[in-house]
Amino acid sequence: MIPMAKRLFIAIILLGLVVGGIVWFKYFRDGMIAQFMAGRVPPPVPVTAQTVEPVTWEPGIDAIGTAIAARGVDLAIEAAGIVRAINFEANDSVAEGAALVLIDDDSERAALSAAQASLGVALTDARRAQTLTERGVSAANTAETAEALVESARAQVAQVQTALDAKTSTAPFAGVIGIPRIEVGQYVSTGAIFATLQDLSQMRVDFTVPEQQLGALELDGPISVSTEVGDFRAEGRITGIEPQVDANSRLVSVRAEVSNPSGRLFPGQFLRVRVSLPAENGVIAVAQTAVISSLYGDSIYVVRPGEGEGALTVEQVFVQLGRRSGGLIEVTQGLAPGDQIVTSGQNRLSNGAKVVIDTSVDLSVTDGQSDG
Incomplete structure (x- = not known):
C-alpha cells in the first residue's frame, strides 16, 4: 500500500502537469494567432x-413667413336692420361693386320718395318766384329764398339716398368671399361682420431675419416661397424692410409680394422663405x-x-x-x-x-x- 504522503505528492505533480499544459497551450495558441494575423493583409x-x-x-437667407392677402378685409354691415337677401355663397368669386347683402330698406325708400316730392315742390316754387321777380311782381329776395329751399330739398334727398345705399353692402374690390356669418331674416347691428373678402391674385409674405443679415437685404430683392404641403412654389420681390430692429428678439421684419395666379396660396398659411443673394x-x-x-x-x-x-x-x-x-x-x-x-x-x-x-x-x- 502507497503511503498517504506519497499519494499526495503524486496528485500535486499531476495537477501541476495539467495546469502547466493548459498555460502552455494558451500561449501557444495566442502566438500562432498573432503569427497568422501578422502575415495576413486585411482586404480594402x-x-x-x-x-x-x-x-x-x-x-441666400432662409426664414419662416406667413402669407397675407395683398387686399383682404372683414366685410361689415353699414346700417342695422333685418337681412332680406344674401347674394353670395362661400368661396364665390365676386366682382368689385357687386351687391352682397340687402338689409330691409322700406322706410328709407319711403323717406326718399317724400324727399324727392319735396324737391319737386321746391323746384316749382323756385321757378314761379323767378318768373315773378323777372316781371317785377315779386321782390328779389323771394326768388333767393325759394332757391335756398331747393338746395335744402336736394340735400335732404342726398341724405336719404345715402341711408338707402347703406342698406346694401357691396364688394369693395374683386376677390373670393368667405363663409357667410349671417342668415336671411336675422336682425344685424351696424358694424357686424358678415364675411371676409380676399384678393388671392397677389399675396404678401411677412417674415423676419436676424439683424446680422440686415445688410444683405435690399428693396426689390428676389425671394422664393414654398409651402409645407403640396409642391407649391412662387417667386416674388421684397417690398418693405422695417427700418428698426426689434429690441427683444433682435429680428428685422420684412415684407414681400408674390404672385398667386393659381389661387393655391391662402392668407395665414405657413411658408418657407428664401431670400436669394448674388451667386x-x-x-x-x-x-x-x-x-x-x-x-x-x-x-x-x-x-x-x-x-x-x-x-x-x-x-x-x-x-x-x-x-x-x-x-x-x-x-x-x-x-x-x-x-x-x-x-x-x-x-x-x-x-x-x-x-x-x-x-x-x-x-x-x-x-x-x-x-x-
Missing part, C-alpha cells in the same frame, strides 16, 4: 467617393456625409495613391467648414480642387487604411444653394 474597405470641384454657390463662383462644396465631426474637430478622409499598382489608401484631413445648404457644406480650408474624398463607409476606416471605390453609386454634386 469598399467606400464611395467624390471628386472635389469648385461649384457656383447661390447664397459666388469657385466655392468648394462637398456632400455633408463626407464630414466626420469629433471633439478634435471636423475631418474628411481623402483618397491617396497606395503602394502597388491601383492601390488606394486614405488620409484623415482636418478641415474648416462654412455654409450649409441641403446636402452640401462649404469647405473653406483643408481641401483643394481635384481631391478625391470618401463620402460613405468612414465608420470602418482609420488613417492609412486601404480602400476600394464603389462606383455603383452616383454622387454627382448638383445643388449649389446655400443658407448664406
